[in-house]
Amino acid sequence: MSPSSDDDSAPESSAWYSAWQILATRIDLVTPWAIRAAATLRLADLIADGADGIEELSGRSGTDPDALSRLLRHLVSQGVFVEKQAGRFGINDVAALLLSDHPAGMKAMLDLDGFGGRMDVAFTGLLHTVRTGEPAWETVFGSPFWEYLADNENVASSFDAMMASGDDYILDAVGGYDWSEAAHVVDVGGGTGAFLAEVLQAAPTARGTVVDLPATAARAREFLAMRALEDRCDVVGQSFFDPLPPGGDVYVVRRVVHDWSDVEATAILRRCAEAAGSAGRVVMIESRGIAGDDPAMFAEMNLRMMVLAGGRERSVDDYAALAAAAGLRVDTTRTTPLGHIVFDCTSAS
Structure with a gap:
């Protein structure tokens, strides 16, 4: 419960209230979880589909009517949704961000x-x-x-879909490297193949291979078939800690290395270096947060990666050091308009 501004019974009450005013926006967990609950229950979709009354909303979302009304009224008080009349709710510009078909994709990001x-x-x-x-x-x-x-x-399918989302972001990463001389691109940890599909669009004579764990590899086969690329692509279901498929002249690791500790990240890059050999290239693509342009984003993502999987965000020099430890040399780095850093690496030997 928040302290009451009318509570003057204790000398420290005014200090308590002042502290609450300063910290409230930083420590509030009610609204963030309420928004996530609304996203998970698809309330915006249901209301947009005409179920604006609390009883119908409750029935279609599988929730308790009283609890749902309390949830929605809290969100209304925070500027998310509107109550058009007692017990009937509508979508405003903020609630519209939770629609499943909104291009921002926030519903998927918040779905518990x-x-x-x-x-x-x-x-x-x-x-x-x-x-x-x-x-x-x-x-x-x-x-x-x-x-x-x-x-x-x-959850794995949801993870793969999230990694493949953001067409502009994928195209930005593709545009960070000149693929014109690539004959065979191996996307290591390539997910559903969304990135490789755009690479092959940019390099129409190249072949491609996606390497990812078996369940994700199965989804990649389906995706690449939908893009009519099955004749130009192989999909290999395996760990990237094992020896990688030979024959590629460019091995790409996009937004993979930051998921792992230094020891594991070096092992992944070493597998890429082994497969590429002296004639091939290893292209490592990460986010611009590593360049220090946004210290707050870097700090948040650095903590997030540790909490999730023990990974970490790194500086450009840190990534160059990982490459060196894996037997690679960074020949060039390039920053893309939307904030990728592309490291073009060759064998250091």
């Missing part, structure tokens, strides 16, 4: 049944991470991050 919401739930174990230096994910969900995804297909 999918990867986006689970990623936030992991922070309930933050104290464990700070005390031990170990990821909180296993403490909260019962198994390490990657094992959990392997055992929970719906």
